Amino acid sequence: MFLSAGVEKQSGFGDKGGSPPLSPAGNAVEASPRGEPLKCGVKNVRGVIDDFGCLSKDLLAENMCQSSDRQARHSQISPSQPLIAVAGDDVVLPCQLEPPVDAVQMTIEWGKPALNPRFVFVRHNGQELQTDQNTAYKGRVTLSIDKLKHGDVSLNLSKVKVSDSGRYRCYIPQQSKEYFVELLVGASSQPDAKLAGLDKASSGVMLDCKSAGWYPEPEVIWMDGDGNLLSAGHTEALRGPDDLYTVSSRVTVEKRQNNNITCRVQQKNINQSRETHIHVPDDFFVAPASCVVPVTFNVIFCFIFVLAVAIFMWKNKMKVPTTECQTFLEDLGNKNGKLDEELKAWERNDVDDCVHMCLHFP
The missing domain is CATH 1.20.5 (Single alpha-helices involved in coiled-coils or other helix-helix interfaces)
Incomplete structure (x- = not known):
């Protein structure tokens, strides 16, 4: 049996000159003089999975740490594309057994290697174990019992946050398989554009555009009424303690036939785009100054x-x-x-x- 999607890679213990035998979780198993395994790396006796998914002594009877006379197999399957979500959405992290088998009584571990503790969801003997579950996921993760009967061990994650982004690991000890899912949670907000002042050097009007609450870092572009890109200054981006970005940009526009200007903030990785429009009245533009006026003024002043x-x-x-x-x-x-x-x-x-x-x- 194996998990669907991705490319399967296996490593085994051969005959003479091979590597030490592995547990279903990929741990090296210490062998006795007879060649039989003695132990598997277990950290506690409460049924909690250790760093590599190996369970405590009460699960050894379930053949999770197999003897060396059975070829140990440890498969990894990774998706080619990340799963994209927007903050506040409910998402499903996919994980499917192939061929489909009843997984209701199987041990299922969902983890995030970058976390401490790393366990997002653990199910054993038909019950959810919350002892070592990361508190950031309490009350937000579930499995569908109906889907488990058909080998679908996908994880339901509700109200995702930007901090939920990262790599997740679905591990089934009985199958000696692990499946990795990359989740990218984005965030966006509506920008605000306003008049910043007058540029006397170019007789133009300066406009500012600002937007907060983005992830990942977005880009800011300016367009005229015909959709043509406008040349703007450097976009400033600040990252807050919540990992969200605030971006701001300034552009100087000159008087044209259509003074409707658009500020667009976009993030292509999460397929998010927000824009705002501003109209600059003709009266805001300053006519180019003539050199005759200052010369005349200086002459009159000198005469007086x-x-x-x-x-x-x-x-x-x-x-x-x-x-x-x-x-x-x-x-x-x-x-x-x-x-x-x-x-x-x-x-x-x-x-x-x-x-x-x-x-x-x-």
């Missing part, structure tokens, strides 16, 4: 400056002696004060006379 200097010098030449000017101003002020007092007194007298006449009028 020269005129002010000439007037200042002329006033100094026509200036009256200081003492005579001060005396004249003082006399003028005194006379003005006397006139004010006489005017006020006259007004008061007129008012009093008017009141007196009104009171004595018959």
Whole structure:
């Protein structure tokens, strides 16, 4: 029996000059002087699979560590393409026995070598073992009992995360076969584009585009209203503690017949693309400045400056002696004060006379 898909590779123990016998998990088996195996690398007695899938002593009776008089076989099958998923999806990691046999009572191990502990799901004697299961997968992994009856030991993984990406190992000790599945979980988000400012050098408008929450790292492209690519600056990418990327890009656009600009963020490996559109009004574009204006301004400024200097010098030449000017101003002020007092007194007298006449009028 073997697992479907991929290319099968086998290694065995030959006659004279061959390699030491292997357990179904691929472990070297220590042989006695008679050539019989003595032990298989077991780390505990709780029925938990060790680093290579070999089980504890209570499973030895099930011929999981075979004697050297039976040729040990250890097959590896790997898919050619990774399994692609988007964060939040439910996925199925495929693993099928061929020919199909009832696997309900078989020992099934799903693991991820990069994890510690590495066990994602372990089933033994019809029961799920959760002792050494990685906590990141608790409550998210299941097997279908109906499918197990037909040799389908595929793992159901719900609500996948970016951290779930990696290589998974499906191992059936009774079959001495292991099957590897590569999972790539991607993430994407909607970008945001906005006006960043004016570029006076080119009389253009600068636009910024930013998008967070991507995995793997995406690329940013700009397009005009006709779908033509625009030349943009270097795309900045920052990777956060959650392994998600934030990308940003800036482009300078000049006035054209169609000022509709598109910012697209895409990741081809996970077949994800998000885009946003922005329209730049014609009024935002600055007309090229003419050199006549600054030259005219400089000429006028110089003329006013020269005129002010000439007037200042002329006033100094026509200036009256200081003492005579001060005396004249003082006399003028005194006379003005006397006139004010006489005017006020006259007004008061007129008012009093008017009141007196009104009171004595018959």
